[in-house]
Amino acid sequence: MKDYTINTNCVQAGYTPGNGEPRQIPIYQSTTFKYDTSEDMGKLFDLEAEGYFYSRLQNPTNDLVAAKIAKLEGGTAGMLTSSGQAANFFAMFNICEAGSHIVSSSSIYGGTFNLLAVTMKKMGIDVTFVDPDCTDEELNAAFKENTRVVFGESIANPALTVLDIEKFAKAAHEHGVPLIVDNTFPTPVNLRPIEWGADIVTHSTTKYMDGHGAAVGGAIVDSGKFDWMAHADKYPGLCTPDESYHGITYAEKFGKEGAFITKCTAQLMRDLGCIQSPQSAFILNLGLESLHVRMPRHVENGQAVAEFLEKHDKVEYVNYPTLPSNKYYELAKKYIPNGGCGVVSFEVKGGRAAAERFMKNLKLAAIETHVADARTCCLNPATSTHRQMNDEQLKEAGISAGLIRISCGLEDKADLIADIEQALAAV
Ligand SMILES: *Cc1c(COP(=O)(O)O)cnc(C)c1O
Numbered sequence: 001m002k003d004y005t006i007n008t009n010c011v012q013a014g015y016t017p018g019n020g021e022p023r024q025i026p027i028y029q030s031t032t033f034k035y036d037t038s039e040d041m042g043k044l045f046d047l048e049a050e051g052y053f054y055s056r057l058q059n060p061t062n063d064l065v066a067a068k069i070a071k072l073e074g075g076t077a078g079m080l081t082s083s084g085q086a087a088n089f090f091a092m093f094n095i096c097e098a099g100s101h102i103v104s105s106s107s108i109y110g111g112t113f114n115l116l117a118v119t120m121k122k123m124g125i126d127v128t129f130v131d132p133d134c135t136d137e138e139l140n141a142a143f144k145e146n147t148r149v150v151f152g153e154s155i156a157n158p159a160l161t162v163l164d165i166e167k168f169a170k171a172a173h174e175h176g177v178p179l180i181v182d183n184t185f186p187t188p189v190n191l192r193p194i195e196w197g198a199d200i201v202t203h204s205t206t207k208y209m210d211g212h213g214a215a216v217g218g219a220i221v222d223s224g225k226f227d228w229m230a231h232a233d234k235y236p237g238l239c240t241p242d243e244s245y246h247g248i249t250y251a252e253k254f255g256k257e258g259a260f261i262t263k264c265t266a267q268l269m270r271d272l273g274c275i276q277s278p279q280s281a282f283i284l285n286l287g288l289e290s291l292h293v294r295m296p297r298h299v300e301n302g303q304a305v306a307e308f309l310e311k312h313d314k315v316e317y318v319n320y321p322t323l324p325s326n327k328y329y330e331l332a333k334k335y336i337p338n339g340g341c342g343v344v345s346f347e348v349k350g351g352r353a354a355a356e357r358f359m360k361n362l363k364l365a366a367i368e369t370h371v372a373d374a375r376t377c378c379l380n381p382a383t384s385t386h387r388q389m390n391d392e393q394l395k396e397a398g399i400s401a402g403l404i405r406i407s408c409g410l411e412d413k414a415d416l417i418a419d420i421e422q423a424l425a426a427v
Contacts, residue, residue: 073194094267103127
């Protein structure tokens with residue numbers, strides 16, 4: 001098939017109907033699939049043939065949408081998960097086990113921080129958090145003999161740190177491990193981590209990809225570039241026979257391009273579930289069809305709101321990577337030349353109390369534990385998403401107690417700015 005631009009792929013990739021078939025992706029609302037012979041079905045259980053048998057593992061609707069996301073990211077294979085949390089957990093747990101170690105940027109989503117620092121720790125998987133702005137030496141020093149993966153967010157939620165993906169990819173590859181990048185905020189429309197050396201990309205599709213606050217979901221995309229067999233001692237799950245599938249070796253049978261996603265589906269979906277419902281996948285695809293149209297508008301509104309806030313005398317500081325005053329401006333010019341996303345964070349003068357008063361007076365922007373929605377919403381992370389963190393951990397994650405995160409939607413920027421202006425006047 002001809003290689004189209006990402007704009008066309010947002011609309012058309014993943015599903016090409018045949019003559020007389022439905023124009024829109026069908027929702028395969030079925031838990032199970034029918035076969036003529038036990039032998040036919042047996043081949044699926046042996047991973048000898050491709051096909052579907054039970055929707056806890058795989059569903060055709062999901063796979064069509066996952067194929068689109070894989071295409072957008074420039075990967076070789078993809079899968080959907082029930083949430084972004086499941087995507088990050090599956091992506092890491094697919095190549096980690098008790099006794100493994102993970103190097104992670106400290107500037108990450110609160111849910112992922114808890115997943116790593118609390119839940120995966122209980123499973124015997126250790127993590128070292130590194131400052132994303134650390135030197136090469138500091139980054140290299142975080143690796144251990146049992147390190148199996150490096151993790152970071154392309155644009156961190158909520159700190160809006162821009163990850164130097166090339167730096168993290170280089171360090172990961174020098175230590176013979178892959179880099180996983182959570183690319184939720186910029187989406188592939190604004191940044192494609194695989195082009196900068198990332199090996200696996202994850203998403204909370206709940207955010208911009210869905211874009212309408214309609215369905216929770218996640219996705220994992222494999223670049224197909226990491227050579228598992230070259231590091232077989234580190235990845236026995238991919239490089240030695242899986243007894244639960246009659247002794248197949250994923251990296252041999254499915255190659256670099258397919259091993260990671262096949263194992264993740266065949267083992268983790270089988271044993272842990274966490275599949276996205278086909279209904280949600282259908283809704284997600286509706287969002288993807290306009291992702292390339294919506295992202296520039298989110299960026300336009302974010303930039304306008306950030307510039308307005310920066311000039312306002314009741315505002316302590318504004319954090320938006322594409323403002324020239326921003327610490328990440330140079331990295332932003334490199335990685336997100338067309339802008340990143342519509343999320344802006346800032347601090348109202350007067351700390352937590354002023355922040356609360358500001359938020360209470362907003363009329364268009366609603367208080368929500370959500371970002372990346374068509375409707376503008378805002379949140380104070382210290383009292384919501386990040387409330388499990390102590391002050392020291394908050395500081396490490398780049399969050400102050402009075403920080404407000406505003407996610408600029410698709411409304412008219414003049415109306416958004418007017419709303420913010422009147423709420424600031426009430427402070
Ligand atoms: C929201 C979010 C997640 C978690 O996704 P859910 O779909 O809520 O499970 C993970 N990473 C980032 C960057 C997020 O913004």
